[in-house]
């Protein structure tokens with residue numbers, strides 16, 4: 001580790017508190033995201049109905065909202081939850097999956113951004129498009145590099161007063177003033193669906209434990225994924241075995257190994 005941020009310490013305190021993370025995620029991600037959170041040491045709950053999402057957000061440690069399989073009913077639940085989280089002073093994380101793809105998603109993302117997320121976590125194409133530039137994204141997959149998204153991330157962080165995390169080969173996190181890069185992971189990660197969505201939920205877990213430090217919390221969550229991804233890739237034969245090895249690697253990761261292996265640098 002090359003910065004003062006103790007990622008291992010944050011993992012340890014996250015596990016100690018096992019925060020309740022309210023996840024409104026998509027149908028594809030629900031199972032793997034819940035397993036990723038359990039393996040890492042958090043307590044996930046997938047709750048999306050408008051009738052209860054607001055009430056639930058106010059009792060959870062953090063809220064995460066992902067628009068991957070959006071519908072009008074779900075959007076209402078997302079909005080109620082975001083309003084309630086903000087009112088209760090709880091951090092919330094937005095994952096604007098393929099927000100550039102349709103008018104419905106674009107409008108929903110604008111409405112959610114107006115509710116002031118604490119953190120946005122997305123791939124490079126999503127961040128470039130969110131910043132108003134032309135991206136090459138296709139559906140939920142990025143076709144741009146993180147480097148190409150860094151300026152957009154900084155602009156967005158300043159404009160909306162939030163932390164922005166761009167993920168890819170080397171991740172980038174910024175609060176508009178400070179920025180960091182996190183290296184690691186595996187090329188197998190984008191070949192397993194919904195790992196980015198799962199990471200968004202894990203960012204929520206770290207933010208729940210460190211509500212006053214969303215930049216550090218986000219960095220620690222990304223470093224946890226990067227190191228677990230490297231370990232899982234060591235013996236994976238392909239995306240299938242990588243997926244279960246990744247969940248095992250998260251559960252086996254100890255804070256001192258994380259501190260030793262995390263490659264976080266100030267940018």
Ligand SMILES: Nc1ncnc2c1ncn2[C@@H]1O[C@H](COP(=O)(O)OP(=O)(O)O)[C@@H](O)[C@H]1O
Pocket residue numbers: 122123124140141142167168169170171184185186187188189190194195196197199222225226229
């Ligand atoms: N080529 C790669 N090499 C290493 N890690 C990667 C690579 N592509 C993605 N990742 C990692 O996969 C996770 C999900 O990121 P990403 O694939 O960008 O999100 P999404 O699934 O939302 O498109 C992150 O931890 C990221 O660092």
Ligand SMILES: Cc1ncsc1CCOP(=O)(O)O
Pocket residue numbers: 026028029068069097140192193194195196197198
């Ligand atoms: C395939 C797919 N379709 C709608 S949401 C989704 C999952 C996207 O997951 P990720 O953004 O983590 O790749």
Ligand SMILES: [Mg+2]
Pocket residue numbers: 097122123140196197
């Ligand atoms: Mg995604």
